[in-house]
Amino acid sequence: MKPLHLRVLIADDHPAVRIGIESTLRESNAVTVVGAARDSTEMMELLKLHDCQILVSDYAMPGGLHGDGITLFSLVRQRYPLLKIVVMTMLDNPGIIHSLLDIGVPCIVNKADSVSHLLPAVHAAYANGRYLSPSMAEIAARTDPGRTNTQPHATLSKRELEVVRMFVSGLTVTEIAERLHRSKKTISTQKGSAMTKLGILRDMDLVRYGMEMGLTNTSAVPPTQGLTALPWH
The missing domain is CATH 3.40.50.2300 (Response regulator)
Structure with a gap:
């Protein structure tokens, strides 16, 4: 052999x-x-x-x-x-x-x-x-209880995913709240819930995950903003 x-x-x-x-x-x-x-x-x-x-x-x-x-x-x-x-x-x-x-x-x-x-x-x-x-x-x-969708973010609610997309695209929690006409506390809660579901602890890891998964939404960011100034806090 x-x-x-x-x-x-x-x-x-x-x-x-x-x-x-x-x-x-x-x-x-x-x-x-x-x-x-x-x-x-x-x-x-x-x-x-x-x-x-x-x-x-x-x-x-x-x-x-x-x-x-x-x-x-x-x-x-x-x-x-x-x-x-x-x-x-x-x-x-x-x-x-x-x-x-x-x-x-x-x-x-x-x-x-x-x-x-x-x-x-x-x-x-x-x-x-x-x-x-x-x-x-x-x-x-x-974290894998028989997923039916291959993407981990499939577990997020529509509003949680919306918040994650905007956050990953460069908007702060305050700016997201203003654009979606929700309170800052609500946006912060939805972002935190999304991170918990994804098993992510830090904002920088959420941004990295979102970019790799193609969750950026450039239409949500004005021309003077973007991924050159990512929200780390």
Whole structure:
């Protein structure tokens, strides 16, 4: 029987993390690390150069020409449909986890979990399986009660989704209240309820989720406003 030999590409914007991932993978005789990228630009170039089977990548890698997160992994899936992807991240946002699963990335490891989960995730990815490290599995199980819609924000009410769209598009709670002719307290409550349903704790994570899910509504923002001045509080 021919021994298993996996060719893996690493992508992470932190040098120490790249070294740690490579060191862990090299513990297995079945894995060869063919390269390491620090952003999406280097990642896509290395994918052109190397015939690798598995990509182990961070979720958030700012600065690259191809972006990061869902946008990047969707592009990789489109260009390299046979490439298996393992995502490592510190983010524990249920919306992001389910979005990764929805685009066909079923192997996700939380960097806060033991590094021992990396190799099993790599092998599961190669075998077309699913592997979520303990904290990721807990979040996915807690927030996925048999969804009938693939988007996490499908659980939001019409008014909650309306508020989220306007907030993500650059409007403050006060401005949203004025435009919708509701009280500031009502808008704040609807925004908070939406964040609870999505499992999001911080405004900046809500903005990031909304942008990745295409929830921006530029018609709600006057020409002098926009995503260059996002509401962080």
